[in-house]
Amino acid sequence: MIVYFQTHEVLVQGTCIALVLALSIQVPMRMGVFSFAGAGCYGISAYLSAILVLERGFSPFAAIATSVVTTAAVGLVLGVIIQRLTGLYLAMVTFAFDLIIGVLVINGGNRTGGSTGLFGVITNFTTWHMLVLAAAAVTCAAVSELGRAGRRVEAVREDPELASSMGINVSRYRLVAFTASGALGGLAGAMTVMIRTTIAPRDIGFNLIVLGLTIIVVGGTRSWKGAVLGAVIITWLPSALTSIGEWNTLVYGVMTVIASIFLPRGLYGLWLSGVRWWQRHRRAPAPAPALPDDAPDATSRLALASPGSPGAAAIELGEGVK
């Protein structure tokens, strides 16, 4: 086990980084905010934490904490500025934000090392620390999917008007989404620098956005389990299929296209539908059908009465149609 871990340490590190980055795009997406700002915050935080360690002699944890707080604030400010935009326009503004960060660090002079970037960020940060931090991030994301909070988040995504008529402060939820996205992106960026010891402009460009997006599209957009699944697949696939070698961009592209056409909710969504199909097929007439925690009709669940009432029947019907 230990030997296996040591030989695959780089992959484990890659998975953690990719997972946290993917969460920074997925968490806002679950609240109906299609934002790539997490990737920009990844860049800010990677450079900021590298500078803090190199110039100010911060300990890795202090550097990570400072960077995460900073990028959360950046996320919040960005959210306040752009919150009235929706859909595609919002996505493109955050896209542009990420690329501007790339231009800024190239022109940062000595402080950011221009197009060479920064290197020699040597600290006592280990893979174990990274695993703990990644697990903490995943736990936070998972908690936001449970119980009342989870139902509210789904309502905000599926039908903002209905949600706000039910007394949910939609714009506050959206701001929380931006802040969380900034913090998660920041965590991913800072951890990367601490482990890899270098950061350069080419590490934070277009590819980063594509990576995060691919992971959640392939894994699943609605649940942290999807992000974990996607991160593991995307990071481990190239080493599992060594023969594809340099073709892995092609494989990612094909996977993204297939997922976008056939699996709009990713592999985890496919798994859930499979489970549901199997349960229905067994014809186990449960008196009160337990609603899967990923059902699309969150708003109807909010709005409608308890299981067993006509409301629950309507949900059943809705799923049948799907």
Add this chain to the structure above:
Amino acid sequence: MQELLNAVTLGSVYLLFALGMSLTWGTIDILNFSHGAIFMFASFSAYLMLEHSALSLGLLILLGMIAGAALSFLVQFVVFEPILRRSKDKGSAEIQVLIGGIGTGMILLAIAQHKTRSNPFGLNGSSTESTTWHWGGAHITDVAVLTTVVAISLWLVVGWWLRRSRQGLALRAIGVDADVAALMGIDRRGLAMVTMAISGALAGLAGILFTFLQVAITPESGDTLLLKAFACIVLGGVGSMAGVAFGAFLLAGAETVLLTRTDGSWVDAISFGLIVLVLLIRPSGMFGRAEVRRT
């Protein structure tokens, strides 16, 4: 004077490229994120053909346009059409189309990167030699003149087609309300295929001309251009033909000025900054009508 000529030439390439994107986005509501990859791939196909025989510029342009149109048609047929058919609501379709486009772009990019080993490629094996005209202190190549003439005339033709022809009317009707348009007997699917093919041909044309002008391009250059074209379109207003030309030449002008005054590393920030500014201050763009919610 030289700056002005450079800006006009660069603006023409932006115009050709953004025209195709604006055409599909403004009418059938598809923001094609593989447009940049199609642009690059058309030029790349021409590069592959040149390894076998030295073709003239005219043939290369034709080849690039065919390659672009075919690719774009395929993307619509294989990726976008199924997504639109399967998705329940407009918001999620928009995002699936965006993601599908990014995925398709990755596939094309991976192929080109594999063949060229990520090195820049050019069309200098062509049998057409470009001539340079000197005029006062300024100079300009015949390809640059050709690019400008072609871009402006195609812009006029597409604008006229949208405004005056029956297909153009049908397309604009789809842009306003796809469901009502379908009730009026408009074949949305067929027209979407045609529009995408035209858009791809424009991308292919832009690809060949741009490669000729720049001598060589990298496989990744399509992605940068995609975002610049996006900036041009939102600056002018989505769906506005006057707007896209305004955006293209303004962006090219600003970039040229900055390029000659500084070392050029800030150039890309203009287009990205423009996207943010325009969408925040005036999301409907300079020439856009007051926002029509098409839901």
